[in-house]
Amino acid sequence: MNEPASNPGQSGFDFNQPTIIALLYLGSFVTGVSGIVGIILAHVWQGDNRENWAASHFTYLIRTFWIGFAASMVAFVLSFVLIGALLFPLIAIWVVIRSVMSILKAQKQEPMPQPETLAF
Template identity: 65%
Template structure:
């Protein structure tokens, strides 16, 4: 009987059905080496695509608000806060720039707003790819 059990365990090892050692089961999952299409990444890409399409930023803000309530993982919460604030502050700054365009000061604001919006989107994209939280999601800086 003991001979049969050792033979069965030998078959498992040979067939690769042996469960992984306890140390491997306890390790947290490692970030993938390729592109990770997680939710904050999708919102960031939609924001960046709005430079070309003009409309995907609206889709991104809707998704960010919807997904903010779900919070699948801890690090995502800071990204949603950061991305939502990025959109709404850029939107408000765009309105102010439009109003100030009457006196030509607003025309100088549009490129600054676009750069600020783009840099913040890329910052979130890079951190999301590494599955790291945003260090200070409440800041208006980068």
């Protein structure tokens, strides 16, 4: 016999707020500007979600954007001495991994375990 799904309302992909922000960050590799929309939404939505599982995602995603932005500025300056060109792919990989980690946890509606870490 088929057993009913434990969460029948939770089938499919959940476009919750942290997922939307992380997808906008990933989309910025194609559009170049959607990450800016993502950081604005993260700051706006953060005030509405201080007491639930999403709060840690906002801290994590806001830090992802600003640290990635600052690292990109440093890499840009260092690109004049050719070191920066090596840093851009590493920064991109870091942002992608952190965005995907947030999406995976957000789909389960789980908080980020260490939202203030620089690691993944």
